[in-house]
Amino acid sequence: MKNKMLLLMAALVVFLKISAQDSDTKVILITLDGYRWQELFTGADPLLIGNKEYVHEMDALKEAFWRETPEERRETLMPFFWTQVSKMGQLHGNRTLGSKVNLTNTMWFSYPGYNEILTGTADDKNIRSNDKIENPNTTILERYNNTSEGKGKVAAFGSWDVFPFIINEKRSGVPVNAGFETATGNLNEREKFLNELQGQVPSPWGSVRLDAFTHHYALEHMKKEHPKLLFISYGETDDFAHDGEYQAYLKSAHNTDALIKELWDFTQQDDFYKDQTVFIITTDHGRGTEPLDTWRSHGADIKGADQVWMVTFGKGIKALGEVKQEEQLHSDQIAPTLLNILDVPVPKEMGGLPLKL
Numbered sequence: 001m002k003n004k005m006l007l008l009m010a011a012l013v014v015f016l017k018i019s020a021q022d023s024d025t026k027v028i029l030i031t032l033d034g035y036r037w038q039e040l041f042t043g044a045d046p047l048l049i050g051n052k053e054y055v056h057e058m059d060a061l062k063e064a065f066w067r068e069t070p071e072e073r074r075e076t077l078m079p080f081f082w083t084q085v086s087k088m089g090q091l092h093g094n095r096t097l098g099s100k101v102n103l104t105n106t107m108w109f110s111y112p113g114y115n116e117i118l119t120g121t122a123d124d125k126n127i128r129s130n131d132k133i134e135n136p137n138t139t140i141l142e143r144y145n146n147t148s149e150g151k152g153k154v155a156a157f158g159s160w161d162v163f164p165f166i167i168n169e170k171r172s173g174v175p176v177n178a179g180f181e182t183a184t185g186n187l188n189e190r191e192k193f194l195n196e197l198q199g200q201v202p203s204p205w206g207s208v209r210l211d212a213f214t215h216h217y218a219l220e221h222m223k224k225e226h227p228k229l230l231f232i233s234y235g236e237t238d239d240f241a242h243d244g245e246y247q248a249y250l251k252s253a254h255n256t257d258a259l260i261k262e263l264w265d266f267t268q269q270d271d272f273y274k275d276q277t278v279f280i281i282t283t284d285h286g287r288g289t290e291p292l293d294t295w296r297s298h299g300a301d302i303k304g305a306d307q308v309w310m311v312t313f314g315k316g317i318k319a320l321g322e323v324k325q326e327e328q329l330h331s332d333q334i335a336p337t338l339l340n341i342l343d344v345p346v347p348k349e350m351g352g353l354p355l356k357l
């Protein structure tokens with residue numbers, strides 16, 4: 001009898017340990033604004049990299065990113081995605097192989113895209129512009145911040161200055177550092193330096209800062225505060241594309257690949273995150289391909305701007321690599337999937353169904 005009791009207690013301890021570990025998963029959600037699936041899956045575009053209208057230093061750019069096959073080109077452009085993520089995670093959205101990811105909103109620009117990704121439901125009635133309007137919908141950041149496990153353990157960093165409104169920072173209580181905001185509070189030396197540098201390095205744009213600032217503010221925050229749900233939105237790719245700067249667009253994609261590797265490497269040497277963290281990476285919209293100049297644009301009038309992609313890796317994610325079978329995923333599935341991973345009930349009103357990853 002005593003032995004049985006001990007056995008039962010031991011089993012209970014193991015069970016509790018497993019449950020505790022399960023609910024302890026951390027999530028890093030990352031977006032690359034307006035980054036096309038075409039470059040992600042096939043590397044530098046032959047029609048653009050050889051076009052004087054979009055490239056000023058063609059020889060140097062070709063040396064850096066031009067290779068004969070799409071497989072070589074994509075690996076040269078995004079080495080972390082195509083040497084490490086392709087072995088440990090999943091890459092969805094290569095339409096040449098039948099794997100499709102699409103937006104469900106019909107706007108095909110940023111605020112509706114981020115609203116769909118972050119709330120799990122497109123809202124074409126209310127979210128119809130990029131104006132700084134407080135989002136009436138509830139993001140998963142806010143939902144998680146409203147749970148006892150997630151309270152105060154959520155943060156968002158974005159290069160675009162509209163994120164405080166998309167996330168409704170005021171109502172949600174989720175701290176958002178976006179646009180040209182500096183780090184505040186009890187600052188470490190690196191944050192003090194970032195604050196100084198951000199004022200001294202002019203951004204090419206009025207409402208979007210360079211991604212290195214967003215990235216390092218986020219990384220320092222991870223080291224200090226260890227958020228369990230972190231959202232990072234890189235913005236350069238969209239703005240360089242609008243400017244028609246294919247050279248800068250490619251360099252930015254290459255750089256962002258390295259920034260994401262830096263985040264992953266950090267999580268794998270940090271006790272709080274190591275083997276406990278899931279990365280989900282996506283984009284808020286696609287861009288055009290035909291006519292050629294539509295690579296610079298997106299929106300409902302640009303064919304293909306609803307074509308997006310999704311990449312995931314980390315704790316519990318099956319290593320499928322590049323998905324080579326027919327499938328149709330949607331951006332509104334990301335939020336419920338994330339709630340599932342975080343062990344938070346998925347509200348009935350969410351449009352998308354959670355993915356089994």
Ligand SMILES: [Zn+2]
Pocket residue numbers: 034110238239242298
């Ligand atoms: Zn844009």
